[in-house]
Amino acid sequence: MAKQQTVYAFAIFGVMNAVGSVFAGWIIEIIDIRKVLQAGLFLQILACLMIGPSTIGSGLPNEAGIVLAGLGLMGFVDAMMFVPITPEVNRAVSLQIREKLNKDLSNKQQQVDDQCN
Numbered sequence: 001m002a003k004q005q006t007v008y009a010f011a012i013f014g015v016m017n018a019v020g021s022v023f024a025g026w027i028i029e030i031i032d033i034r035k036v037l038q039a040g041l042f043l044q045i046l047a048c049l050m051i052g053p054s055t056i057g058s059g060l061p062n063e064a065g066i067v068l069a070g071l072g073l074m075g076f077v078d079a080m081m082f083v084p085i086t087p088e089v090n091r092a093v094s095l096q097i098r099e100k101l102n103k104d105l106s107n108k109q110q111q112v113d114d115q116c117n
């Protein structure tokens with residue numbers, strides 16, 4: 001792949017990731033998150049087969065246009081895989097932080113009570 005094509009590859013991946021983020025945010029309001037993730041996994045396999053020549057028999061030629069299309073699809077799918085789960089990850093992490101802070105606060109309160117008695 002030539003230098004100019006490499007620039008296009010990164011640009012296509014980034015633009016399609018942005019488009020996929022908007023699409024994923026919209027589609028999870030309509031379709032169950034698990035189905036969106038399943039579709040993303042299927043499309044990710046397809047994108048991987050498009051990006052490089054495969055020994056498992058994809059039959060696709062190793063041409064720049066197909067590779068660039070595969071990178072675009074991979075950017076789109078990347079957003080489909082991470083946008084739906086991000087709120088759950090944030091919620092889980094915030095709960096862990098809250099529990100740790102509550103425990104630390106309880107320990108400090110116990111120390112103050114012990115010193116006062």
